[in-house]
Amino acid sequence: xxxxSDKVMSLREAVKRFVQDGSHVSIGGFTVSRxxxxxxxxxxxxKIRNLHLYAHSNGQGVDELIGGGCVSRLEIAYGGSGRFxxxxxxxxxxxxxxxxxxxxxxxxxxxxxxxxxxxxxxxxPTRSSLGTDIVRLWxxxxxxxxxxxxxPDKKLVELENPFGQWGDTxxxxxxxxxxxxxxxxxxxxxxxxGTARIEGLSFADIEQAKAARHVILTCEELVPTAVLRKNPxxxxxxxxxxxxxxxxxxxxxxxxxxxxxxxxxxFLKAYRLAAQDDGxxxxxxxxxxxxxxxxxxxxxxxxxxxxxxxxxxxxRGYAVGLDRx
Amino acid sequence: xxxxTAREMMAxxxxxxxxxxxxxxxxxxxxxxxAMAAKHISAPRSVIFFETGAIDAHLEELPLSVAxxxxxxxxxxxxxxxxxxATMQNRRTGRQVxxxxxxxxxxxxxxxxxxxxxxxxxxxxxxxxxxxACDVAxxxxxxxxxxxxxxxxxxxxxxxxxxxxxxxxxGGRERLGLSxxxxxxxxxxxxxxxxxxxxxxxxxxxxxxxxTPGEVLQNMGFAVDVSRARPVPPPxxxxxxxxxxxxxxxxxxxx
Numbered sequence: 001x002x003x004x005s006d007k008v009m010s011l012r013e014a015v016k017r018f019v020q021d022g023s024h025v026s027i028g029g030f031t032v033s034r035x036x037x038x039x040x041x042x043x044x045x046x047k048i049r050n051l052h053l054y055a056h057s058n059g060q061g062v063d064e065l066i067g068g069g070c071v072s073r074l075e076i077a078y079g080g081s082g083r084f085x086x087x088x089x090x091x092x093x094x095x096x097x098x099x100x101x102x103x104x105x106x107x108x109x110x111x112x113x114x115x116x117x118x119x120x121x122x123x124x125p126t127r128s129s130l131g132t133d134i135v136r137l138w139x140x141x142x143x144x145x146x147x148x149x150x151x152p153d154k155k156l157v158e159l160e161n162p163f164g165q166w167g168d169t170x171x172x173x174x175x176x177x178x179x180x181x182x183x184x185x186x187x188x189x190x191x192x193x194g195t196a197r198i199e200g201l202s203f204a205d206i207e208q209a210k211a212a213r214h215v216i217l218t219c220e221e222l223v224p225t226a227v228l229r230k231n232p233x234x235x236x237x238x239x240x241x242x243x244x245x246x247x248x249x250x251x252x253x254x255x256x257x258x259x260x261x262x263x264x265x266x267f268l269k270a271y272r273l274a275a276q277d278d279g280x281x282x283x284x285x286x287x288x289x290x291x292x293x294x295x296x297x298x299x300x301x302x303x304x305x306x307x308x309x310x311x312x313x314x315x316r317g318y319a320v321g322l323d324r325x
Numbered sequence: 326x327x328x329x330t331a332r333e334m335m336a337x338x339x340x341x342x343x344x345x346x347x348x349x350x351x352x353x354x355x356x357x358x359x360a361m362a363a364k365h366i367s368a369p370r371s372v373i374f375f376e377t378g379a380i381d382a383h384l385e386e387l388p389l390s391v392a393x394x395x396x397x398x399x400x401x402x403x404x405x406x407x408x409x410x411a412t413m414q415n416r417r418t419g420r421q422v423x424x425x426x427x428x429x430x431x432x433x434x435x436x437x438x439x440x441x442x443x444x445x446x447x448x449x450x451x452x453x454x455x456x457x458a459c460d461v462a463x464x465x466x467x468x469x470x471x472x473x474x475x476x477x478x479x480x481x482x483x484x485x486x487x488x489x490x491x492x493x494x495x496g497g498r499e500r501l502g503l504s505x506x507x508x509x510x511x512x513x514x515x516x517x518x519x520x521x522x523x524x525x526x527x528x529x530x531x532x533x534x535x536x537t538p539g540e541v542l543q544n545m546g547f548a549v550d551v552s553r554a555r556p557v558p559p560p561x562x563x564x565x566x567x568x569x570x571x572x573x574x575x576x577x578x579x580x
Contacts, residue, residue: 029392030377030390030391030392031390031391031392032389032390032392032393033390033392033393033394034392056406057392057456057457059390076454077454077455077456077457078453078454078455078456078457079451079453079454080453080454080456081390082353082388082389082390082391082392082393083353083354083389083390083577083578084389084390086453087451087452087453088453091451092450092451092452095448095451096448096449096450096451098447104440104454104455105455106455106456106457106458106459106460107376107406107410107455107456107457107460108406108410108457108460108464109460111405111406111407111410112407115407126460127414127463127464127502127503127504128410128459128460128463128464129455129459129460129463129489130463130489130501130502130503131486131489131492131497131498131501131503132459132486132487132488132489133440133445133485133486133487134440134455134459134487137445137446137485168504169502169504170502170504171501171502172502200394200397200403201377201378201379201392201396201397201403201404201405202378202403202404202405203377203378203392203405203406204405204406204407205405206405207405207407256392256393256394258394258397259394262394263393265389312394316385316398317394317397317398318386318393318394318395318398320385320386321386324389324575324577325575325577
């Protein structure tokens with residue numbers, strides 16, 4: 001992608017342009033931190049279906065995309081949201097009802113898969129998972145793999161170390177690269193070209209961005225290029241990979257965005273309760289997603305008072321003393 | 326005598342197994358409390374780290390997820406997942422790493438299931454999955470496992486093997502190429518279990534106050550050797566005060 005300000009667009013436009021029915025999508029963040037929630041809600045609002053979704057441990061974003069009926073296939077390591085949902089509720093229901101097909105990996109495997117994708121190589125080796133059912137049992141069968149060209153023919157492959165005992169390793173598991181059609185991330189700052197600055201933990205966001213054909217970045221703040229280039233050591237994603245830049249304040253809400261706001265414990269708790277019942281979940285979707293025009297509309301429903309409560313302390317990066325019971 | 330809860334006893338029992346200088350791979354919940362307590366009591370030079378990449382977090386408040394912003398504050402380095410798993414395997418740091426993990430099912434050799442109950446392809450209960458648990462148990466030297474002591478959780482055969490323990494006994498890990506590591510202790514709400522050096526099978530090492538070896542066995546789906554079992558000393562007043570006042574004053578995990 002060339003540099004240029006034509007990348008700045010609305011979230012509605014970005015999702016329309018880069019996410020279609022059946023797209024292979026990966027989302028950044030981890031459990032209740034920096035999930036690209038505004039984009040997740042926009043995908044649900046646009047009623048996009050049959051996504052093939054990749055993540056490592058993205059609790060909230062994965063759960064809401066599944067709950068919104070957008071996902072048919074999922075490759076993940078972990079479907080939980082920390083203490084807020086040891087197992088994500090809509091994820092669990094969808095698997096138990098046979099509504100989605102899941103292929104299980106580990107966090108390290110998913111990380112290596114994104115890294116391989118970023119490097120443009122077919123696979124990477126690891127010593128993790130030898131002898132486990134993660135290697136033995138495939139979520140997608142051989143027939144599906146044979147016809148689906150965006151899915152590798154095999155899940156994981158065991159290989160004797162071709163370098164003998166080099167590296168004190170007898171056997172490795174090869175994990176196949178992931179090449180998503182689009183990766184969606186929420187970051188603290190970006191410029192109009194798409195250079196991005198992530199503060200705090202980057203999780204596997206950088207690898208996920210580089211593995212994808214297209215990248216949608218939502219950001220808390222759109223800042224001038226000159227500002228990001230003044231201290232470039234703090235930037236992680238070069239604009240070369242980025243197609244769309246969308247400024248969305250509170251774009252990770254209700255998950256946390258380090259140094260901007262905390263997760264909303266009250267909202268996440270209410271979400272979990274709603275998710276447990278199909279009727280209540282329908283009301284949740286209507287109230288916070290379908291009946292509002294965009295993320296600002298959703299935040300309006302949440303209310304200023306609640307948003308004020310999760311505002312990050314400037315030195316600590318989270319809401320000090322937030323009631324999280 | 327001071328009164329204490331089973332959770333407090335679990336956290337303290339695990340903290341006692343953390344050595345000074347250990348690099349402690351933590352999940353959230355009780356494993357983190359154990360690591361924090363150890364740091365304040367017996368292992369001041371231990372380092373808490375998370376699979377998300379945060380190293381030596383300065384935990385002023387208890388995080389509720391391993392991606393919580395509270396673990397990013399005043400760390401040595403906020404890295405990435407790739408960095409964290411490298412720390413577990415790195416020639417210099419890997420040997421010092423002790424992992425603390427939990428699961429829904431455990432078998433006599435300390436293999437774990439955190440993926441599904443019932444048939445994997447049509448599960449009765451779908452669980453969250455491995456996360457980093459399989460990785461840490463595959464890659465580091467020592468793992469401590471937290472479990473609730475229930476018959477349905479201590480099973481002769483797992484429904485799904487998410488995380489490797491001692492596999493099927495002596496030589497099991499080596500045969501597969503898991504050159505180092507293996508489960509070190511299982512800490513439950515009733516007892517501390519260890520693994521026999523020769524058979525690699527679980528045995529009862531210690532039982533908590535108000536329980537007996539017989540009661541421990543009644544809550545397991547398989548029998549273990551109890552001949553070496555001894556009572557576990559209850560938490561000391563200092564252990565309890567650190568846990569309650571410094572680690573979890575809001576009782577977010579202690580309940």
